[in-house]
Amino acid sequence: MRNPIAKKITRVRPSGIRKFFDIASEMDDVISLGVGEPDFDTPWRIREEGIFSLERGRTFYTSNAGLQELRDEICRYLDRKIHVSYDPKKETMVTVGGSEAIDVALRCMLDPGDEVMIPQPCYVSYVPCTIMADGVPVIVELKNENEFKLTVEDMEKKVTDRTKILVMPFPNNPTGSIMTREDLEPVAEFVKKHDLYVISDEIYSELSYKGEHVSIASLPGMRERTIVINGFSKGFAMTGWRLGYCCGPEEILSQMIKLHQFAIMCAPTNSQYAAVEGLRSCEDDVEEMRRAYNQRRRYLMHEFERMGLKCFEPYGAFYVFPSIREFGMSSDEFATRLLKEERVAVVPGSAFGECGEGFLRISYAYSLEDLKAALGRLEHFIQRLRKEQERD
Structure with missing residues (x-):
């Protein structure tokens, strides 16, 4: 029989995040710090309006x-x-999550x-x-020594005549890194110099802990070159x-709406x-949620410093990205052993690109009680690893 599967989909690997949740789901007494999902309920006024819309029979298609x-x-x-001002009729589209907007x-x-x-x-x-869009991904490695910020120096090494789009994933998942205005200004000049477009994924923009996102x-000459993507999830x-x-x-949104029309119809x-x-x-x-996340962020940074676990201070999203390179094992091996030996689930940094190797993504979208319990287990684990290294 003819192969029914398109070659380009076979080139796409499944998400490296799911492996650990699949293992954890079959284990007892696991504390998961891996999911990038708020632990807060949706605010009541939002839920109430959703319920009210159903009670009024608002179950039809929108535009x-x-x-x-x-x-x-x-x-x-x-x-x-x-x-930044946009025309709600011609320059704005509602999507099924920010992920659909990226794809479209x-x-x-x-x-x-x-x-x-x-x-990455x-x-x-x-x-x-x-x-899947028949494009060619070109990876620009973000570095720990630069607090995982994007620099023009790194981009100049990768830009070619075929480069068309720059993805701007800030505040960043998984590192929690942000880009300030001073950081963004040279990037904007680079984009204009090379006649590029930007897809700016700002899904964590409400969760910034060092000034305004x-x-x-918003930078001069960038509105007409940028697709701003956001949403309500985080x-x-x-x-x-x-x-x-x-x-x-x-010019771009009109085509995106056309594709969305045929693929999704409406949100x-x-x-x-x-x-x-x-x-x-x-x-x-x-x-209120942002303040709670910030309290948890500061707690994690204090505890990492106390236990001697290296981690740059992130100022966005709800993730920390500590280094585990001192232990001489891969991120995947470290995360697997931590899960099996201490019942704590985290995500290996390598799940977010090869340059994430040697790091872990730890989410603090969890209660302080869960964070304290999990960090107690993590400290016990790394103390044991350090003793093993001393014996070797």
């Missing part, structure tokens, strides 16, 4: 681009938060052979989505509602009504 009321609120929100943007912007510069470590979807789209604790959005130049209607309420009245709830 392909999304509920107009929601697009209006998204644009007001971005104007307040990142100081790449498929609409890439011709076969076009190159996409992807800073990073979210696991950028490389597969580039491959800065979008590269900042508003709405992962299961599957709602994201993107804003950018009409879930009751989720859209719920999100309107979130943008209008839940910024205090978002800030």
